[in-house]
Amino acid sequence: MEATGPPVRESVEFTRIVAFTDGVFAIAITLLVLSLEVPADLRGADLHEFLVDSWPQLFAYFLSFAVIGRFWISHHVIFSLLEDFDRRLIVLNLVYLSLVVLVPFPTELLGDYGDQPDSVVLYAAVVGTAALLSWLMVRTSLHRGYVHTEQRVRAQHTAAGLVGATVVFYISIPVALLSPLAGQLFWLVMVLQGRVSPRARAR
Amino acid sequence: MEATGPPVRESVEFTRIVAFTDGVFAIAITLLVLSLEVPADLRGADLHEFLVDSWPQLFAYFLSFAVIGRFWISHHVIFSLLEDFDRRLIVLNLVYLSLVVLVPFPTELLGDYGDQPDSVVLYAAVVGTAALLSWLMVRTSLHRGYVHTEQRVRAQHTAAGLVGATVVFYISIPVALLSPLAGQLFWLVMVLQGRVSPRARAR
């Protein structure tokens, strides 16, 4: 325990931060549905066509649901490792959340304009930076001695997964400038990489 | 206890999953009101007419409120049976929630285009699949030995109710293709069936 500030982990304080964060995740993930808008005054065949043409929006919805869901699981893991925290972690957590909360905006862009580089680049930048900040929280916790010695390996493993996610999304930016579709396919690497790490953890 | 992964049920972890899930349910159910939009610039008689014509939207609102409310009660029952859980259940829970969160979208469609087959089919597909995933959570919990022996009968009873809901909504799909109204009437079977099972449980 090499905390520079006073130890502030009291049950109520910690619980409030976790509850607030979970609340923000829950709301951000639920607001994704608002990107699916129902147009007024469609007739029979038009409604059918509208629904068939909605697949990019539905793809963006499920993609972002998975992305925010994974961030939430990571956060869950990170906070289960903490034995202490300080104001810097609270602030980092808020900065991180400001990007998670932003996700519905690039999601709507991706659904509506997924064939254009700007949308894919913005999406990758927001998600990649959120992963980076998430990694920074783990690193800060390790550096300040807030992670119990027995859990340090697990924390480093989580950090490695978050670096991986950051790299995948950042690399997809130049790719998307060349081909928006290729940028999105690149993200599947993330999903696969993501699926590997929890199994590794379960062992 | 035949858990393949390490037992991860610690108070904070479990509480966070439940709190996150309850948060998502609470938000999804509350966002339903956003499907009721107030048009600008209506005059006296037009406002009256608008409100009178809003009954399909209000019907869709209360129907979906009841549907999400029932899903929440089921989830409540399912999680009260659990003695343990693993990452697969967390992931299943997230996939399930991605459909619960989607409900406001088909609700708005149903309110605006309830006389067209596409709306009724999409609504039934989303709700039916959510019920299916809910059943899958119970089945996985039973299979992996996360339900206490004394509670297995109650879990099987809950599972049976969820299969029933799945079947009702899936059967309503071909019905709705023939007649959207008939498809919606068919759902009343669900409501009645739903009302029977909690009483059965209360005995």
Add this chain to the structure above:
Amino acid sequence: MEATGPPVRESVEFTRIVAFTDGVFAIAITLLVLSLEVPADLRGADLHEFLVDSWPQLFAYFLSFAVIGRFWISHHVIFSLLEDFDRRLIVLNLVYLSLVVLVPFPTELLGDYGDQPDSVVLYAAVVGTAALLSWLMVRTSLHRGYVHTEQRVRAQHTAAGLVGATVVFYISIPVALLSPLAGQLFWLVMVLQGRVSPRARAR
């Protein structure tokens, strides 16, 4: 304890219902802000005029914030009296919440069309019925013996306040049909009556 069903008050169950309800209240009260819309493409003087003309929307916002806030405080009191609960109370609570969640819709109507009887009538009907259901929860709890003997007087006092709110809003309906403004002034009685009851309780 004359509960007809099995006692289901276990810490987690009760906590989840309370947390879900608080979540719904918190979201419904926060969604009120969405009734305040910012129009696009206003120029200097137009923006000023728009803001000056926004007072009915702001009035409706603060009124509904106070109404939902008071409902939340009542719910708070009601649930602090409970020693037990059953499925009927859960269902009543959901029906009650379906009206609380609806409040942003008549709020937007009231803000935009407060000079027309339909808006005031709908607002009064939704709020009055929510108060009625709230009273029904207290009465059911008393009837089924879920309130501790020492708390019965306080519960009856709370019930009386809720009946008062119901009556005020229902009486305002015919008043609003004659004069929408008079109907809204009538509600001030509710606010005053409401301010009396907590002081009475605090003694």
Add this chain to the structure above:
Amino acid sequence: MEATGPPVRESVEFTRIVAFTDGVFAIAITLLVLSLEVPADLRGADLHEFLVDSWPQLFAYFLSFAVIGRFWISHHVIFSLLEDFDRRLIVLNLVYLSLVVLVPFPTELLGDYGDQPDSVVLYAAVVGTAALLSWLMVRTSLHRGYVHTEQRVRAQHTAAGLVGATVVFYISIPVALLSPLAGQLFWLVMVLQGRVSPRARAR
């Protein structure tokens, strides 16, 4: 303990108020993203231009995220000091929250019309008054003896920070009437002043 009302701090009551407040903060901060709207039917270059022109909206989003985040941290500190509370604090808390919840409205105005005095004035008035009410909560808690003797210095320190924020935002109102930009620059004083106080606290 010189509480004039009956001591009502029981675990469940206090927890519900805190949970409700955290819920409201979490939702208000998340709804900020809804001020970022995606226009329909943009073509390649137009999308790029739209995103480049979105920086005032993004600035307003991150500013309000920081403002609500700071309010939440203050609230967090205030409530960690309390040993008791009464109905007046609950009501003050609700009035305070009615302004926090309102923040997305002036945020959207600021994003869309940040070059016009009205937007900056309204933003400053809402945020300044929220800070004032926050200070009033601390003062009431101190006055009624709800803060433990050892924590009074910390409470007075928090109160001083909130008075500072109130003054900064209120002073920015006449400044904004002369120059909207100058008014917004003035707020940076708040941010700097805000950054000083937590460090002071950490000592």
